[in-house]
Amino acid sequence: MNENIEGSERMADPRIEVRRNCTLVHSALTSDMLRAISGDLPAGSILDMHLARLTGAQFAMGLPDDVARLTRAMEPIARRRVDEAFPDQPSNVREWLAVGRHSPSSQTLFTRLTGLVPPGASASSAPSYPHDSSDLARCRTMLEFVPEVAANLRDAVDLCPEWAALIERWDSICEAMDEECPTWRDGCSRTPMTRNLIDEALRDARALVRMAP
Secondary structure (H helix, E strand, O other): OOOOOOOEEEOOOOOEEEEOOEEEEOOOOOHHHHHHHHHOOOOOOEEOHHHHHHHOOOEEEEOHHHHHHHHHHHHHHHHHHHHHHOOOOOHHHHHHHHHOOOOHHHHHHHHHHHOOOOOOOOOOOOOOOOOOHHHHHHHHHHHHHOHHHHOOHHHHHHOOHHHHHHHHOHHHHHHHHHHHOOOHHHOOOOOHHHHHHHHHHHHHHHHHHHHOO
8 A cells, every 4th residue: 555655664463554654554453452552652643544544544543743744645646546536526526535534424425415435435334424523524524525415415314314313403413513613624622512412313313213113
């Protein structure tokens, strides 16, 4: 997965790579193994799933400045890959596919509304839905990247009961997030009101499933 990125070093364990001071884990590891890897990292290191997606890794870790540098280096490569795979798609769609901050739920929503499967995602996976404000923010960001599908949001109610309940309350949940965290596009910290609304929607959905004949 090095593709024109220098400074890559394979460790004794072939599943682990150090690239530009960032540690990339290329397969599933036990929680104990991940803790051991994390313990060897410099103080202040972070886990960054966006960089993991760009590099094709399961996990990506490193100091914030190193993560930012490797992310910037990987983004042109990601754009080239997407341009080759989706040449007929509008530029905004290709930009989100390449460098948007994805999550399983934003990928689920994107696929349902566009019919396109993002690189690395599975069309056969069970529908994923937002469980918290951070995940909801990624879905909202996707809809901003691809506003032409936002008007069709209600088409996704057939994904699963949880999505149906969230979409039914979408406006009120988004209003709460805007009020609690106006800078949600840059990340969410504490959003108790938004989290409560999400939890309430998911509880109601599960209650309806239990009551179904």
